[in-house]
Amino acid sequence: MPFYTEGSPIADQRVPVGPIESRWDLRRFSARLVNPANRRHRSVIVVGTGLAGGAAAATLGELGYRVKSFCYQDSPRRAHSIAAQGGINAAKNYRNDGDSVHRLFYDTVKGGDFRSRESNVHRLAQISVEIIDQCVAQGVPFAREYGGLLDTRSFGGAQVSRTFYARGQTGQQLLLGAYQALERQVDAGRVEMHPRTEMLDLIVVDGRARGIVVRDLVSGAVSTHFADAVVLATGGYGNVFHLSTNAKGCNTTAIWRAHRRGALFANPCFTQIHPTCIPISGDHQSKLTLMSESLRNDGRVWVPANPRDSRPPNDIPEAERDYFLERMYPSFGNLVPRDIASRAAKNISDEKRGVYLDFADAVERLGALAVEQRYGNLFEMYQRITGEDPYRVPMRIYPAVHYTMGGLWVDYDLRSNIPGLYVIGEANFSDHGANRLGASALMQGLADGYFVLPGVIGDYLADAPFEPLSEDHPAVADTMSEVRGRVKTLLAVDGDRTVESFHRELGRLMWDECGMERGEAGLRKALERIPELREEFWQRVKVPGTGAQLNQELEKAGRVADFFELAELMCVDALHREESCGGHFRAESQTPDGEALRDDARFCYVAAWEFTGAEPVLHKEELVFEHVKPSTRSYA
Amino acid sequence: MKLTLRIWRQSGATGRLVEYPLDDLSPDMSFLEALDVLNERLVLAGEEPVAFDHDCREGICGMCGVMINGVAHGPQKATTACQLHLRHFEDGDVLTVEPWRAEPFPVVRDLVVDRSAFDRIVAAGGYISVPAGSAPDAHATPVPKPDADTAFEAAACIGCGACVAACPNGSAMLFTAAKATHLGVLPQGQPERYSRARDMVAEHDALGFGGCTNAGECTPACPKGIPLITIARLNADLLRAHTSRSDR
Numbered sequence: 001m002p003f004y005t006e007g008s009p010i011a012d013q014r015v016p017v018g019p020i021e022s023r024w025d026l027r028r029f030s031a032r033l034v035n036p037a038n039r040r041h042r043s044v045i046v047v048g049t050g051l052a053g054g055a056a057a058a059t060l061g062e063l064g065y066r067v068k069s070f071c072y073q074d075s076p077r078r079a080h081s082i083a084a085q086g087g088i089n090a091a092k093n094y095r096n097d098g099d100s101v102h103r104l105f106y107d108t109v110k111g112g113d114f115r116s117r118e119s120n121v122h123r124l125a126q127i128s129v130e131i132i133d134q135c136v137a138q139g140v141p142f143a144r145e146y147g148g149l150l151d152t153r154s155f156g157g158a159q160v161s162r163t164f165y166a167r168g169q170t171g172q173q174l175l176l177g178a179y180q181a182l183e184r185q186v187d188a189g190r191v192e193m194h195p196r197t198e199m200l201d202l203i204v205v206d207g208r209a210r211g212i213v214v215r216d217l218v219s220g221a222v223s224t225h226f227a228d229a230v231v232l233a234t235g236g237y238g239n240v241f242h243l244s245t246n247a248k249g250c251n252t253t254a255i256w257r258a259h260r261r262g263a264l265f266a267n268p269c270f271t272q273i274h275p276t277c278i279p280i281s282g283d284h285q286s287k288l289t290l291m292s293e294s295l296r297n298d299g300r301v302w303v304p305a306n307p308r309d310s311r312p313p314n315d316i317p318e319a320e321r322d323y324f325l326e327r328m329y330p331s332f333g334n335l336v337p338r339d340i341a342s343r344a345a346k347n348i349s350d351e352k353r354g355v356y357l358d359f360a361d362a363v364e365r366l367g368a369l370a371v372e373q374r375y376g377n378l379f380e381m382y383q384r385i386t387g388e389d390p391y392r393v394p395m396r397i398y399p400a401v402h403y404t405m406g407g408l409w410v411d412y413d414l415r416s417n418i419p420g421l422y423v424i425g426e427a428n429f430s431d432h433g434a435n436r437l438g439a440s441a442l443m444q445g446l447a448d449g450y451f452v453l454p455g456v457i458g459d460y461l462a463d464a465p466f467e468p469l470s471e472d473h474p475a476v477a478d479t480m481s482e483v484r485g486r487v488k489t490l491l492a493v494d495g496d497r498t499v500e501s502f503h504r505e506l507g508r509l510m511w512d513e514c515g516m517e518r519g520e521a522g523l524r525k526a527l528e529r530i531p532e533l534r535e536e537f538w539q540r541v542k543v544p545g546t547g548a549q550l551n552q553e554l555e556k557a558g559r560v561a562d563f564f565e566l567a568e569l570m571c572v573d574a575l576h577r578e579e580s581c582g583g584h585f586r587a588e589s590q591t592p593d594g595e596a597l598r599d600d601a602r603f604c605y606v607a608a609w610e611f612t613g614a615e616p617v618l619h620k621e622e623l624v625f626e627h628v629k630p631s632t633r634s635y636a
Numbered sequence: 637m638k639l640t641l642r643i644w645r646q647s648g649a650t651g652r653l654v655e656y657p658l659d660d661l662s663p664d665m666s667f668l669e670a671l672d673v674l675n676e677r678l679v680l681a682g683e684e685p686v687a688f689d690h691d692c693r694e695g696i697c698g699m700c701g702v703m704i705n706g707v708a709h710g711p712q713k714a715t716t717a718c719q720l721h722l723r724h725f726e727d728g729d730v731l732t733v734e735p736w737r738a739e740p741f742p743v744v745r746d747l748v749v750d751r752s753a754f755d756r757i758v759a760a761g762g763y764i765s766v767p768a769g770s771a772p773d774a775h776a777t778p779v780p781k782p783d784a785d786t787a788f789e790a791a792a793c794i795g796c797g798a799c800v801a802a803c804p805n806g807s808a809m810l811f812t813a814a815k816a817t818h819l820g821v822l823p824q825g826q827p828e829r830y831s832r833a834r835d836m837v838a839e840h841d842a843l844g845f846g847g848c849t850n851a852g853e854c855t856p857a858c859p860k861g862i863p864l865i866t867i868a869r870l871n872a873d874l875l876r877a878h879t880s881r882s883d884r
Binding site for chain 2: 055058059062073074075076077078080082083092094130132133134135136137138139141142143144145146147148149150166167169172173176179180181183184186187193195218247248249281282284285286287289290380381384385387450451454496498500501542543544545549550552553
């Protein structure tokens with residue numbers, strides 16, 4: 001039975017023609033500008049205040065545009081970028097260890113298993129150096145050496161040391177930099193801030209994105225906001241799996257609603273499972289906590305050589321331990337990319353036993369104090385959650401859902417196929433292909449927010465201001481009434497199951513069938529089960545209270561309802577892509593060694609899906625590799 | 637294990653404590669997961685669940701925070717409520733759970749308070765003015781490691797509001813001082829150092845936070861252990877701001 005149809009390919013990505021090193025310059029030059037005096041007559045909505053959204057709103061404010069910024073949290077400073085631990089990559093080559101813009105570009109394309117767009121990735125590598133400059137100037141307290149210069153460390157998938165960090169709280173410090181820049185613009189009156197406000201739909205008028213419908217999470221009031229352009233910076237959708245390292249509130253609603261309004265959704269099945277997370281402790285588990293990849297700089301991953309060995313880890317002698325990453329991938333060792341480490345851990349152990357991440361060697365080599373200086377806060381976090389002391393007992397870890405490479409399709413300008421709708425940060429699909437390298441999410445979010453979007457959005461805003469809108473406009477009134485109707489329906493079901501119970505069941509199904517390993521039979525099963533479960537949700541969900549109040553169950557219900565729809569598209573995408581690449585591992589497509597087997601002849605494209613209400617329509621963007629020749633990724 | 641939670645419920649101008657016995661809890665649960673268990677039960681019983689703020693559940697976003705038996709974030713040192721696990725309580729304990737109490741933090745509902753006053757303090761001057769694109773090379777100005785470490789220590793503040801809730805004066809001086817210290821010890825933060833201190837403190841006072849009388853309750857309650865000396869640093873900068881004209 002066909003589960004999708006194929007539409008026309010995507011012809012134009014608006015990539016400038018010229019040498020790859022000059023394309024960003026060429027684009028900035030060809031993009032039209034808005035005169036500084038006219039910018040205050042152009043308005044932009046930015047949804048989300050993480051690294052991408054916070055940086056974009058601040059920068060657009062600095063440029064003089066009128067900006068409205070939205071977040072569901074009580075303050076823009078709390079967006080989930082805050083939880084990123086390990087670091088941010090930049091091709092500074094301060095170490096003189098052979099790094100360059102081209103090497104970062106190469107590593108990222110290869111790390112993404114040749115499923116990203118070369119031009120975008122090259123631009124990202126170029127901008128990476130400016131990001132570090134910007135953040136240092138803002139007062140981000142990066143780790144430094146005694147000479148006063150910046151320290152760096154290594155991350156997975158790289159053989160140079162290019163990751164800048166602030167202990168295990170790099171995301172927090174970078175986000176505070178963006179947040180402070182944003183608050184400066186709020187104070188200057190150029191950004192209007194709307195915290196505790198959730199976007200529930202996109203307003204499209206005459207083919208252009210012109211505004212959003214939001215719900216004030218405190219009063220429950222549903223209202224509209226209009227602008228000349230809308231920027232979505234609403235993060236990833238890993239919470240479709242219920243348990244992930246995302247914050248509890250992370251959701252797909254903004255991008256999913258935009259998808260329903262016509263925006264293409266690209267590579268939804270490309271999900272990153274992070275190898276080093278704290279394992280589940282019971283059914284009450286509400287989220288999973290990451291232990292930074294940076295720990296693999298000094299920690300060694302092992303399992304008992306005998307899987308039935310039930311002795312405590314410290315009682316297992318050296319000779320009876322299997323340091324499987326070092327054994328299987330001698331040249332990268334414990335620092336292989338995330339997709340490879342996760343799958344290796346899964347193949348050798350299971351959720352209950354986990355694998356060990358051991359610092360005994362590092363403590364002996366460097367001393368406990370040096371280990372504490374590098375990873376102290378991570379060790380404390382581990383101890384708080386598990387009650388075990390990682391200085392004495394090896395950490396127990398297991399892979400968990402962490403990041404989604406897929407997202408709304410964007411062109412070179414980060415514009416979706418809906419004119420006026422821009423998508424930045426994790427919410428878009430653009431730079432990481434089928435697997436993101438560690439410390440590259442922060443780089444991408446800030447590149448998009450501080451530099452890429454502000455560099456090109458003028459080209460679109462040059463045609464603005466557009467026709468003034470009011471809530472009487474038919475397209476606006478329709479969108480408003482759909483949103484109100486949905487809220488009302490969720491409250492009216494008054495069934496006998498909690499939102500949480502549905503989310504848990506959906507998450508389990510997705511983890512089993514569309515998680516670390518996907519097979520045709522399982523995906524087909526999921527595609528049968530998801531619609532049944534969704535139907536049941538709308539019949540049996542129970543949401544107490546009213547819509548005219550702070551109602552956290554209602555918020556969750558709306559988000560889970562959208563996860564149900566997205567989950568189905570993820571399975572369709574995973575089923576149609578009959579190859580393995582990066583984080584997408586199809587059981588049917590593997591090498592004799594059990595590694596991912598790509599099929600470049602059939603699948604060297606971005607799968608961009610169009611919403612129809614029935615079978616989705618596939619639009620292919622062919623990927624062309626002029627500079628990094630696709631090869632079998634080898635980290636052995 | 638069993639616990640009895642006495643939780644502050646409020647939907648209008650006033651509220652009250654309501655008692656909820658819970659059994660079948662696991663010592664491996666976080667405190668917020670115990671609230672999840674309670675809420676699922678309340679929803680199924682057709683009652684309104686307890687509203688509480690939370691998001692990352694990793695102790696870094698600063699969104700969660702409640703008083704547990706009168707202690708901000710509960711009994712474990714340097715730990716947010718989301719990272720507090722039930723293994724730190726005794727089977728059968730009775731815990732009183734209340735929202736932060738301070739005039740500039742009005743209760744929104746149940747355990748949720750409005751902390752937007754913190755954003756306004758930052759907006760008043762808690763930044764370095766450096767528009768995107770205008771920065772020199774990151775190595776143009778080396779920063780002595782001890783200064784970078786002091787800045788980091790203060791920058792670790794998560795803006796949760798525990799310092800205000802713990803302070804008998806309802807002062808947000810630790811929060812304000814953490815930001816002033818973070819930026820004020822770095823060379824990049826020097827040009828605005830004194831105006832920053834002056835403007836943030838003026839906004840702090842205007843928002844209705846109390847003055848600091850060195851009660852010293854804030855640092856022990858702070859989940860990130862921001863040291864009290866940051867307030868002394870702020871005061872020194874403040875004095876300089878009001879006695880010199882270097883940055884007027």
